[in-house]
Amino acid sequence: MGRSSRDFVTFVRQYLRYDLRRELIAWWKIAKFYLPIGLVVAALALAILVYIEPFPRGHTVLAIGQRGTLSRDLGDAFQSYFERHGLTLDIRSRPGLDAVEKDIHDPGSDINASFVVSGAGSAADYPDLVSLGNVAIAPAWLFYRGETVKVDDPFQYYRDRPIAVGAPGTVSARLFATLMDLNNPGTGDRPNFLKLPNQEAVAQLRAGTIDALFIVDGFASPVIQQLLSDPTVKLMNFPLVDAYVRRLPFLRKVTVPRGAIDIGEVRPGSDIALLASSVNLLVEKDTHPAVQWAFLLASREISLKSDNFFPVADNLPQYRDRSFPLSPIATRFYTSGVPGIFSYLPLWLAALLENVWIVLLALLLLGLPLFNKIIGYRGFASQKLLWLHFWELRYLEDELVAARTVGEVGSVMERLSLLDAKTTETWVQDDQMRHYFTLRRNISSMLQDAQKKISLLQKS
Template sequence: MGRYSRDFIAFVRKYLKYDLRREIVAWWNIAIFYLPIGVVVAALFLAILVYIEPFPREPTVLAIGQRGTLSNQLGGAFQSYFERQGLPLDIRSRSGLDAVEKDIRDPGSDINASFVVSGAGSPADYPGLVSLGNVAIAPAWLFYRGDTVQVDDPFQYYRNKQIAVGAPGTVSARLFSTLMDLNNPGTGDQPNFLKLPHVEAVEQLRAGKIDAVFIVDGFSSPVIQQMLSDPNLKLMNFPLVDAYVRRLPFLQKVTVPRGAIDIADIRPESDIALLASSVNLLVEKELHPVVQWTFLLAARDINLKSDNFFPAADTFPKYRDRRFSLSPIATRFYTGGVPAIFSYLPLWLAALLENVWVVLLALLLLGLPVFNKIIGFRGFASQKLLWLHFWELRYLEDELVAARTAEDMASVIERLTVLDTKTAETWVQDDQMRHYFNLRRSINSTIQDAQKKIALLKKF
């Protein structure tokens, strides 16, 4: 071991033995000195913490549609993702969009979010809500019995036939009315347009009681799968799908390829063009950022793990229906992607830091000046503590001058010794070191003067 290594080790030992203890004592004294300011700072910090609100105060409530539908499946998938992240998500089933709209408009309702299919609602129907984008695709399926129907306008064909269009206020009923009115004005609501729940409509179609069923739902929906697997039911082709999309931009074209339902029996016998809409995820404007990020990441995770029948669904979540304004969180998601911080921290913490990164950057930029200020406070406290010791020394000197007996002088010497011990234990900043040694010398000098006075009194 070299000389410099030994010197360094000796320095570390000396520091640990003497200076570290002084440092701790000094900071303890400084903490007591600045205690009133510390209380104010702590109160401000708590106020900021309450303002930032790192955790949602109440469980998030998501409104979904009928049981067994796409929105019901999505709701379950979102709930599972939230549970994995340690966040509560309550699911509330609603009979239709009318019920959802009523809940949204009710100030006492606890609904925070809802699925709304594009074209079935407008921003005016959902005041106070913003979009997190489209999270799924919902084709418009028209199933029928009998011989193959080949017409340009299926809605014109079924204008006078018994067709189930969905329960009142549902996405299916609203979209059917819109599409029927497009080329057949004034016929959007007819007595032969039966507003039945999906399950009942399918039962009546398979029993031959009605001619057709119009349903807006996802490919994986149990109701849709039930009809696709029935060889007695046929799926209507929409030859004018491109024209419909041009007239109604919130719609898009999807295709069921020939043989995609049953490749052995070649069902369908030819490509089937369908109209499709997207499922919007709408949330309250003030919904907690952590919850919004969780919804977006859940939508991405669900889409990646799903076996999407239609290629158009592979891009979700996506901002397609631009009638609904994006939330600021969703805007950051779609413009900048998922921040890298989400790969290293728990979701709630990553979302919190991402939401307050501007504040953190400002604090970082102010960090050096603040640090310098803290060092200044430290130096001020060091000087102040020394000055307090000087003042105590002066008072003891005054008592020593006034003392007339050996006992009084011995009492002063005892307190001077205590003062010397306190001074020796006080951590002193470098530029205050000369004052420290001046104080120690002054204390020792005063003790010597007191001892001389005691010796003189004993002589007499």
């Protein structure tokens, strides 16, 4: 080992033996000196921690539609994503939007998130919810049996024929009523508009009991796939789809290309235009940021991994339906994208840091001045401790001058010795060292004066 290495090792040993111990003792004494202020700061820090809620409160409960639908598949995918990232998502199946609205407006309900298809509700219907955007596309399918139907207005055609329009309160039933009334005002609720659950409606259509079935659901939905795979069931074309979209802006046009269902049998035989709506994901306004980010990131992952039959520009999620206000978290997601910290940190921690980044930036900008302040507080504590000893010495000097008996002088000497011991144990900052030794010399000098006074009193 060279000389420089030995010198460095010696330095480290001396630092660990003397300087580090002295520094730790210094901060311990400073902590005791500033204890009252520290308690106040700790209380404020705790209050801030409670306010920003670093962890989600309890479970998140997502309301979905009937089993075998797009919302069920989405719910399962969201639940899987939440589990992978240490969060809990419970699924609650609801028969229709009426039940969802009732749950959301019920203070005792634990539902705090739901899928709502565009056109089936608005912010007025869900005042306590905000949107995370559109997470899926749900076309409006009109399946029928028999001869091929080619009409401009399919709803006029089925106005007096038995058609399943969806269970009461469902998206299908609501959208059917809206579309029927668009070109056929005053039609209302007719006996031939059968409000059947999906599976029952499919069974009746395939059995020939009803002529047609109207349903709003995703392409990958088991119900839709069941109907598309049945060669005896036909899919209605909407020739006036562009006009419908112009009248109802929350809708969009999608196309089933010729042969896309069965390329071998070339089904359908020609392009089929459909109306489609967007599936909005709504959450309560006070939903924890980590939960909102989990929904948004899960939506993006699901969209990227899914084989989307109907292509969507820029992928999902999107903010297309403006009838629901975006949450602040979703606004940041759509305007600034996903912060890079989500690639390196657990989701809950990344969401917390992203939510308080302004505070962290402010702390960073104030870091150097605060450090200088802390150093100043450190020096102030050192000076204050020494000054307290100086004042004590001043009082003892007055007592020594006023002492008239050996016993009184002896009492002053005892307290001087105690003061000397306290001074020896007192932490002193480097630039206050001269005051430390001045105090020690003054204490020693006063002890000598006290001893001389005792000798004079004993002689007299």
